[in-house]
Amino acid sequence: MASTARAEERLTVHLTVNGQPLEETVDARLLLVHFIRDVLELTGTHVGCDTTSCGACAVLLDGRAVKSCTVFAVQADGRDIVTIEGLEQNGAPHPVQAAFFEKHAMDCGYCTPGMVISGYSLLQRNGDPTEDEIREAISGNLCRCTGYANIVDAIRTAAEHQRNGGTV
Amino acid sequence: MRWYDWREISRGEPIFPARFAYVAPRSIEDAIALLSHYGTDARALAGGQSLIPLMKLRLAGPKYLVDLNRIGGLATIEETDGFLSIGALVREADVEASALLRSRYPAIADTAAVVGDPLVRNLGTIGGNLAHGDPANDHPATMLALGAEVIAQGPRGERVIPVADLFEGFFTTSLKPGEVLTRIRVPRPASGCGSAYLKLERKVGDLATAGVAAFVQLEGDVCRAAGIGLTNVGSLPIKARKAEASLVGKRLDERAFADAADLAAEEADPASDLRGPVDYKRDMVRVLTRRALRRAVERAQA
Ligand SMILES: Cc1cc2nc3c(=O)[nH]c(=O)nc-3n(C[C@H](O)[C@H](O)[C@H](O)COP(=O)(O)OP(=O)(O)OC[C@H]3O[C@@H](n4cnc5c(N)ncnc54)[C@H](O)[C@@H]3O)c2cc1C
Ligand code: FES
Ligand code: FES
Numbered sequence: 443m444a445s446t447a448r449a450e451e452r453l454t455v456h457l458t459v460n461g462q463p464l465e466e467t468v469d470a471r472l473l474l475v476h477f478i479r480d481v482l483e484l485t486g487t488h489v490g491c492d493t494t495s496c497g498a499c500a501v502l503l504d505g506r507a508v509k510s511c512t513v514f515a516v517q518a519d520g521r522d523i524v525t526i527e528g529l530e531q532n533g534a535p536h537p538v539q540a541a542f543f544e545k546h547a548m549d550c551g552y553c554t555p556g557m558v559i560s561g562y563s564l565l566q567r568n569g570d571p572t573e574d575e576i577r578e579a580i581s582g583n584l585c586r587c588t589g590y591a592n593i594v595d596a597i598r599t600a601a602e603h604q605r606n607g608g609t610v
Numbered sequence: 611m612r613w614y615d616w617r618e619i620s621r622g623e624p625i626f627p628a629r630f631a632y633v634a635p636r637s638i639e640d641a642i643a644l645l646s647h648y649g650t651d652a653r654a655l656a657g658g659q660s661l662i663p664l665m666k667l668r669l670a671g672p673k674y675l676v677d678l679n680r681i682g683g684l685a686t687i688e689e690t691d692g693f694l695s696i697g698a699l700v701r702e703a704d705v706e707a708s709a710l711l712r713s714r715y716p717a718i719a720d721t722a723a724v725v726g727d728p729l730v731r732n733l734g735t736i737g738g739n740l741a742h743g744d745p746a747n748d749h750p751a752t753m754l755a756l757g758a759e760v761i762a763q764g765p766r767g768e769r770v771i772p773v774a775d776l777f778e779g780f781f782t783t784s785l786k787p788g789e790v791l792t793r794i795r796v797p798r799p800a801s802g803c804g805s806a807y808l809k810l811e812r813k814v815g816d817l818a819t820a821g822v823a824a825f826v827q828l829e830g831d832v833c834r835a836a837g838i839g840l841t842n843v844g845s846l847p848i849k850a851r852k853a854e855a856s857l858v859g860k861r862l863d864e865r866a867f868a869d870a871a872d873l874a875a876e877e878a879d880p881a882s883d884l885r886g887p888v889d890y891k892r893d894m895v896r897v898l899t900r901r902a903l904r905r906a907v908e909r910a911q912a
Contacts, residue, residue: 447640449631449648449674470632470675473666476624492625494663495815497729506703506732512662513733516632517655517677560728581814582727 455519459484460528468515475499477515478525486526486555490584497583500556501525507563509582526555529562538562538600547596549587556583561597569604571597627665634677638684638763638790641676646765646788648674654790655679656699656738659730684737684792687711694796698737698760703728705736715796716909717805717823721752724807727815737791740776743783746817750777750847751839752807755823758796764789777846802828804910808902809841810894812885818842819885820894822874824902826862828910833857838870838899843878843891850874853899862907871899 454467459482466481478487478501490498492511499511502524529536535543538561548554557580564571564579571579576597577590585593635641645652652674655661664670678684684699687708694715696705705711705722712719725731725739725748739749740760753773760771765788773794776783785791799805809821821841827834836857840848853873860866880891 447633447635447644449633449644449652449676451629451631453632469629471627471629473626476626489624492666494659494730497727500729503732507729508732509729512658514632514658514662514675516634517658517679519634579728582729 453516453519455516457518457520458522460524466515470514470516472515473511474501474503474513474515474518474523475510477518478510478523481515484525484527488552488555490552490556495584496553497556497560497580498553500559500583502559502563505563505566507559526558529558536562537603538565538597541596541600541603542593545592545596545599547588547592553583553585553587557585557593561593561600564597565601565604569601571601573598625666627662628668628671630665630671630673630675632675632677634680636680636682638681638792641678641681641790642763642765642788644674644676645790648676650787652676652787654741656741657701657734659726659734660738660742660744678790689714689798692798694798696736696794696796698735698741698791698793700736702726702731702734702736702739706731714799715756715805717752717755717807717825717906718749718796720807721748721823724748724809724811724821730815736794740773740794741783741785741791743777743779743781745777745780745845745847746842747847748807748809748818748821748841751821751841752805752823753794753796754839754847754849755825755837756796756805757825757837758794760791761793761795762786762789763792768792770795774849780845800827802834802910804828804906804908804912805837806902806905806909808898808905810898817885820878820880820891820898822895822898822902824899824906826857826903826906826910828862828907831861831863833860833862833866836870838874838902840874840878840895842885843880843895845879848877848879850877850899852877857903862903867900867903870903871896874899 488498490496494512501510653672655675655677684697686697702722758773805825807823810819818841823839825837836854838850838853853870875892875896878895
């Protein structure tokens with residue numbers, strides 16, 4: 443084989459997590475969510491289903507919300523990851539997080555990190571979403587407690603705060 | 611059985627795949643060399659939104675994964691000499707958002723918008739959606755309706771495969787080991803063309819109970835060319851050739867839509883399952899064909 447590269451079972455990855463550059467050697471089969479939770483001990487990212495259905499494991503990969511249970515850690519080599527822990531600003535909750543608190547947008551809280559990541563991701567590209575757009579944006583995230591109404595309300599409120607001069 | 615139906619399997623234990631070796635080549639030539647070298651033990655990895663779930667449930671167990679995501683040039687959408695050319699690695703979210711696709715190839719944008727959910731669409735690729743060979747995937751029907759082709763690059767160079775020849779069996783395509791699907795080519799629409807994709811799903815992120823793609827080319831109100839593709843109502847994606855033929859040369863009115871819809875329902879070959887019995891699915895093909903044709907004609911006239 444002419445190619446210089448060869449497939450490996452263990453690889454060293456360099457990536458940024460919540461602004462911090464990291465280097466780790468991992469099994470190729472290690473999923474990004476397990477890397478985040480078990481290696482980095484950032485347990486805000488949840489595993490709800492493990493079958494790519496619930497979105498509790500959502501993180502930002504190069505700015506895009508993805509299900510971290512369905513990405514290998516090695517795929518994140520050279521990439522930028524933001525988890526729920528990375529959203530806070532100067533020790534204060536991010537406006538989307540604050541709006542979830544304000545609007546009581548959670549019961550058990552299991553889905554919340556993923557919901558916040560999807561809400562944040564929406565507000566990055568659309569500062570004034572309609573209710574339909576909000577519902578569409580969180581349609582990959584399941585919540586078995588709230589009935590979604592308060593979550594939608596919270597994201598709308600965060601958008602308002604953002605338009606009134608807060609940053610998101 | 612699909613992994614979607616295997617939710618019970620984990621019983622609370624974390625799910626992860628069997629060991630494999632991973633490589634992320636920077637060029638298409640390296641990817642082809644690696645895939646050829648590792649042969650049937652290797653799989654290409656694109657968005658991973660079908661392959662990784664299968665690996666986690668041990669329904670797929672490649673020994674080698676060749677990640678295509680570091681290869682440059684496979685994620686562009688451009689119109690060139692008579693064709694629209696979409697790179698295999700274009701993400702569904704980018705297909706959905708593309709102004710070019712929305713305005714000139716609306717069925718393709720319609721299709722991307724109903725694949726899975728927004729999180730899945732941020733990773734899943736249009737090339738993977740075709741290469742996976744799942745008759746429940748949404749893009750095959752649309753590509754059949756539009757008369758698209760895929761470019762496969764392998765150790766012996768490139769070849770062009772009409773999408774109508776791509777699907778050989780359940781999860782089986784005519785791509786050979788060592789071949790990478792690099793681009794999708796869709797003929798540029800002449801004036802008076804319109805297209806649409808409609809999908810019936812039980813809930814967000816579910817595969818289609820039935821899906822129908824329609825393409826029409828009008829001259830005045832007479833149909834010059836038509837394409838109809840069906841999702842998840844057979845062991846392969848279906849090109850409804852009789853329904854297509856019934857439209858050509860006709861004035862496209864409700865009568866013509868209804869006749870074509872009846873033929874498409876006959877050409878469908880659904881199986882009874884959790885998403886419904888055979889008769890129901892055929893009837894949904896009928897309804898969706900009529901609606902998709904109506905929307906395609908509206909767009910052609912807009
Ligand atoms: C919750 C959920 C819901 C979904 N719902 C839908 C839905 O409603 N409709 C739908 O159509 N899909 C659905 N999917 C599937 C999703 O769209 C996948 O993204 C798609 O089927 C495969 O694309 P991928 O890029 O993720 O491919 P991968 O998972 O990376 O690969 C799939 C297969 O194709 C091969 N392959 C991929 N790219 C290439 C290439 N360029 N050349 C050669 N071989 C290649 C791989 O080797 C593998 O065998 C869903 C997935 C999930 C997780
Ligand atoms: S744990 Fe990843 S989608 Fe449910
Ligand atoms: S608050 Fe319990 S799952 Fe959403």
